[in-house]
Amino acid sequence: MNTKQLDRIRTGKGFIAALDQSGGSTPKALLQYGIKENSYSNEEEMYAMVHEMRTRIIKSSAFDSQYILGAILFENTMDRSIDGQFTADYLWEKKGIVPFLKVDKGLADLEHGVQLMKPISGLDDLLKRAAQRNIFGTKMRSVIKEANPAGIKKVVEQQFAIGNQIAQMGLVPIIEPEVDIHSADKEASEKLLKDELFDQLSSLGKDVKVMLKLAIPTKDNFYSDLMEDPHVVRVVALSGGYTQAEANEKLAHNHGLIASFSRALSEGLTAGQTDDEFNAMISKSIQDIYEASIK
Template sequence: MNKKQLERIHTGQGFIAALDQSGGSTPKALQQYGIEANRFSDDEEMFALVHEMRTRIIMSPAFDAQSIIGAILFENTMDREIDGLLTADFLWEKKGIVPFLKIDKGLAELEDGVQVLKPMPDLSGLLQRAVERNIFGTKMRSVIHEANPKGIRRVVEQQFELGKQIWSAGLVPIIEPEVDINSHDKRESERILKDEIVKQLSTLAPDMSIMLKLSIPSEDNFYSDLMEDPHVARVVALSGGYERDEANERLARNQGLIASFSRALAEGLSDQQSDEQFNEMLTRSIRSIYEASIS
């Protein structure tokens, strides 16, 4: 593990850009960017187009280490190059931005009010490839829909069990048990979730570092105590479906919580924009998310 990158994540000012839409979410991401399904005929063409989009974002002068401390990639993006370098190497060597990899294979069916991670039978091989490609950490997303103690415990136990495997492979795991922002008992789910996270943190080896990626809480500064745990390198927030302005406003009320936004980051960007228009829009987006993250 790169100690310099860990220090950057732990103390850096800014936010983490989530550029990790994959599989089923890629057509939606391309459509938001102004590329309709008739522009590609198969997955290969689709992923080439999404890599062009991500390359345009990453190579933009707006996308820099002054505002962005890390970026989460999809496996396909990790395996591709930008300007002759593997994407992770370009991010770190040319931009000073720490590279992460989304590793999950999607969500299982709803049970006990939650969706745990689908099985990942090839995880060991993927982690080895990530290390070889100079990835720093990983991300995996589960979703909590209801304040069901049994279900939430399953989510957190699964996330931490996999987190220990990821750490053993030489990577820092982002534990992401998202609470659905539309849940009718979101506040209660967050209370149960925090209790389960605290229990799991107590089982970690003294030298183990993790990150937490959580929905912006209903109660401001609700996760402040988790930020103080010595195992927690950083607590970041997902936008969860909020429009960017609302996500920023909610985020800004939580001291120490920084963004890890995906859809909210790319909001307003278009394939049809000139480079000048594209960079201006991305600059505004990044500036607003940065300011909410350092509040």
């Protein structure tokens, strides 16, 4: 583990950019960026276009370590280059931004009010490649739709079982049990989730470090005590379908919670914008998300 990167993620001022839509969510991300599905004829062309979009974001002068601590990539982006350097190396060496990798293979069907992760085949091999590509940490997402104690327990147990596997390979896992923002009993789910998180944190080996990525809580500062746990490097928030303005407003009420936004970060960016327009838009977004993160 790179101690310089660990220190930056633990103590730095700023937020984490999530540039990790993959598989089924890539067409949606491209559509939001103004590229229609008839613009590419196969997966390879689609991934080339999404890499162009991400390269444009990463190379923007606004995408700067003054505001951004880390960036989450997905496997295809990790394996591609920016200006002749693998993406993770470009991020860290040229930008001073810590690279993470999304490792999950998507969600299983809804059961017990939750969606567990699908099995992650070949995870050890992927983690070895990630380590070779100088990736610092990983991210994996499950979803909680209802305050079902058995379901929530399963989600957290699965996250930590795989998180331990990731930590053994020298990477820092971002544990992401997302409570659906539209859930009718979101606050009750958050209470159950917090108890399960503490339970799993207490069983970790002394030197194991994790990060937590959670929906912005219904009750302000509800996750403050998780931030104090010695195993927890940082607690970050997902935008979860809120608009950027809504997400920022809610985030600003949670001291110490920083953003790890995906859709809310790329909101308003389009392929048709001139570089000046694009940079002005992303610069304002980054500034606003940063301000909400440091409150």
